[in-house]
Amino acid sequence: QGQLLAKSWSSLFGGAALRGPIYSFNGRNVLADPLWPRRLAWHGSTPRGGHARQWDCQGWRSSGTAQGMASALGEGRLLAGQRHNCSTP
Secondary structure, three states, X not given: OOOOOOOOHHHHHXXXXXOOOOEOOOXXXXXXXXXXXXXXXXXXEOOOOOEOHHHEOOOOOXXXXXXXXXXXXXXXXXXXXXXXXXXXO
């Protein structure tokens, strides 16, 4: 929606807080909308940006216990993820 999220590419991943809202594909602000209580960015990456093959929710099924890498959106460290169950909404 034409708003600046970060000053630079490195600040997006290096700890600077995100600027402004982040919108879902249907136009909701995920940082404020109660539909997203956990506010996670699912990425399946290592902290250095590589593919975290074990933790990418690939092949996930709703009855499974697979885990994937996700980061809290409000922290400004998008690749400093933690493992979360792939069934987490």
